[in-house]
Amino acid sequence: MWREHRRSPRPVSESVGYDARRRCRTLSEAAEVRPTERRPVLSGGPEAHRLVTHAVAVDAVGLEERAASLAKRSIKRSSKLWALDLAIRCMDLTTLEGTDTVGKIVAICSKAVRPNPIDPTIPSVAAVCLYPQLVPVAAAQLAHTGVHVASVAGAFPAGLGPLDARLREISEVVELGADEVDIVLNRSHLLGGRYVQAYDEIVASREAAGSAHLKVILETGELGSYDRIRQASMLAMAAGADFIKTSTGKIGVGATLPAALCMMEAARDFHRQTGVEVGIKVAGGVRTSKQSIQYLTLVYETLGARWMTPDRFRIGASTLLNDVLMQIDKERTGRYQGRDYFTVD
C-alpha cells in the first residue's frame, strides 16, 4: 500500500508561503537540518482508513514491562557524558505560556545558544519552541547561530480551530522565520473515527509548512490506549510528518516511557515498510537528566544509533536544561554545584 517515496526535495519555489532568504539565513550554519523531503506516502483516503483499522495491536502489559526494564539499564560514565551532551543537542528549549514576552524570548534564545555562558564546550540546543506571535523575535535572536526556530501552530493545543485558519497559521509562522512547526493531531477526528479527515488535515498542514520540518503532536495522554497511539503514529507518519511528538505539555499527562516506546516501535516498522526515517520527540514532564537518558536508551534499543541525532530525536522541555548542565558538571568534577550557579532564564 505504500506509494514509492520520492527522495528528491521539492523545488523551493513550489512551497507555500516560504521565504527562502530567511530560512537560508537560519540554516547557513546548521549542518544537520536540511529542508524536509517528507511527503505523504499514501495515495488517498481509503488507504488512510485502512492504515488505522489494520494497525498492529499493542499489548499494554507487555509494552509497559519492556519500557520499565529498559529504564533500569545503567550506562557507562563516558557514555553518560556523551548522552548528556546529546540530550542538549536534541533539546527543543520550550516556553509556551500566555505570559511570554519579547524579553522572555530574548533570554531563552541566549540560553539556547550558550546554555552555560562560562563553558564553551557545552553545545547549543536544537531549537527554541514557542508561540507564533514571538517567532520574529526568536528568528532575529537565533540568526546565524544554528539554533532552529520551532513554532507551535494550528490552533495549539486543542487544534480545533477552523481548518483554513489553522493552515494559514502554519504557513505564516514559516514566513515569519520558523523552520520547524509543531502541530497537533486532530484528536476529535481520530477518536470520532474520522480517520480520513484526520489524515487529510495533516497532509494539508504538510503542504502549508512547505519545507519547514513538521512535528505532529499526538497528545498521547488523551488517546486512551496504546493501540490508538500506534494508529495515530502511523497516520501522522504516512501523512508526511518529519517527527511525531508525544504531548503538548498542556494536559496533565506528558510523555511517558511506554507511550514513547510505542511510537518508536511504530517508527521502526514504518521505516521497515517505507524506508523513511521519522523522528521522535518526547515532550511534557521531562525534567531530569535521568529521564532523558532513559528516553535515549529506548531510542538506542528500539531504533538504533541512527536515531541518536537531533535530526531524528528531540526532547521538548523548559526546565530540563539546567538539570543536564548540573549533571555534566557533576560527572566532570564529582561534585554537585549549587543551583544558583546555573542561570535561570
Place this chain on the structure above:
Amino acid sequence: MSEAIEPAVPWEYSPAPESTDIVRLEESYGLFIGGEFVEPTSGKRFVTINPATEEPLAQVAEAGREDVALAVEAARDAYDHRWRDLPGSERAKYLYRIARQLQERAREFAVLETLNGGKPIKESRDIDIPLAAAHFFYYAGWADKLDYAFPGRKAQPIGVAGQIIPWNFPMLMAAWKLAPALATGNTVVLKPAETTPLTALLLARVIQEAELPPGVVNIVTGAGETGAALVDAPVDKIAFTGSTEVGKRIQRSIAGSGARLTLELGGKAANIVFEDAPLDQAVEGVVNGIFFNQGHVCCAGSRLLVQEPVFDALIEKLKLRLETLRVGDPLDKNTDVGAINSRAQLDKIEELVASGVQEGADIYQPECVLPERGFWFRPTLFTGVSQSHRIAREEIFGPVLSILTFRTPEEAVEKANNTPFGLSAGVWTEKGSRILLMAERLRAGVVWANTFNRFDPASPFGGYKESGFGREGGLHGLEPYLELEPIDA
C-alpha cells in the same frame, strides 16, 4: 527496507556488577538435620562452583543413606511431637517469620543464587527471591484456614515429605515445596540439586534464626544417590521437580510403598502467535519465554508456532531483538542471559543443537562475545523446523528456540498438543474468544495469554502427560500435602 549503516555511537552500558560482599560464604557446609548442621557420616564432600567462572565456591557435604535415614527420623520425631498438633495459627507465625527474613535478606539470597546458579542478577533479584518470599507469605495465610479450604472434608497432614528440587530455580523451588508442606502440618526432608545447594543452606540458617522447631525442615545435600536414598526412605510423600526420566524412575521405585507422589517434570511448550497478535510484545514474550533463565525452565516456550501471514515480520523483529540481548556476567544488572548451569547441561544443549543442524533446520545466532571461562551458549533460533525434528520434540533446557508455522487455529492446537509433554503454552492474539478456545483445547497445565512465564503463588502450576501430575501453588497446592477425610453429617 533501505540498508542503512548504523553510525558508531559511544553508547555503552556500564558493567554494573552487584557486589558479592554481602554474601558470607562458609568454606564448608554440613547437612541440616534436626535443627543443627552436622557432618555427613561418611565424611564425603563435594565442591560446588560458580558456573560463570568455574571457580569453586564452597565444599558441601554429601549425604549418604545413613544421613538420609537420620534426617527422615528427625522429621518423623518433629512431626509426632512438635509440629502436627501445633495450631495452624502458630505454624503460620513461623512461615511469616521466614518470609520476612527472606525479604530482609533478599539481596544476599539473590547474589548467592546468581553466584551458584549462573542466572542473571536481575532475575534472581526481581523474580526468584521475591516470589519465594511471596510463596511463604501466601501459604502462611492458609495455615489456620485449612478447615474452610475444603468444605465438607477434614484436612489432616500426611506426615513426612521427601522433597527433591532442581537446579534451575533453587530457592524458588525450595519455597514452592516447603511452604505448602509446612502450612499443612507436615515435616520435610529437602534435597537441593547438587550444582546449586547454597541458597537452600542459607535458608537453613534463616530457619534456625526463625526458631522453627528442630527437625521440621531437614536439608540433605548430594547428587542422584542422595535423592534415591530419600525416595527409598520411609516417607509418606515424595514431591519431585526435575527431569521426566528421573520422575519415571521415582514413580517405579515407590510403587506399592504407600507414599504419595507429585511430579513436576519436563516440558516442550508451544508459544502460539496468531496474525492479529501485538507483534512487538509477542517478540518480547517469545524472548522471555525461551531466554529467561537461559531457557533452563521446564515451562519454557521452546517451540514457537507462528501463523504464516506474520512469519516474516515476526522473525525479522525477533532477530533484531536477539541482537540486543546481552549475554555475560550474571552479576551485572544489565545482563539478560547468564551462564549455563553446568558442563553437563552445556554438553546436552550442544548435542541437541548439532542434531538440529544435522537434521536440516536453519540455525541463527546473533554475534556476541562470550566470556572465556565458564559455561556459555549463544541465544539460538531454528527456523525450518518440522515436528519430526529432535529439536521440536525433546526438551533442550537451554536458550534454543525451534520455530514452526501454522495456518489455522486447529492446526496450531494439533501441533501444540503433539508432544509427550503438557506443562505450559502461550497464546498471542487480540481476540478474546480465541484465547478462551485455545485455553480449552491446549493440553497444558498453564496457558498464558499475551504473556509468558508469569508466576504467582495464588495460581496453581503443574502438568499434563509426561510433564507430571499434582499442582503447586494456590488452593490446589495444599491438596498433595493433606489427607482429606469426609465429615459425616
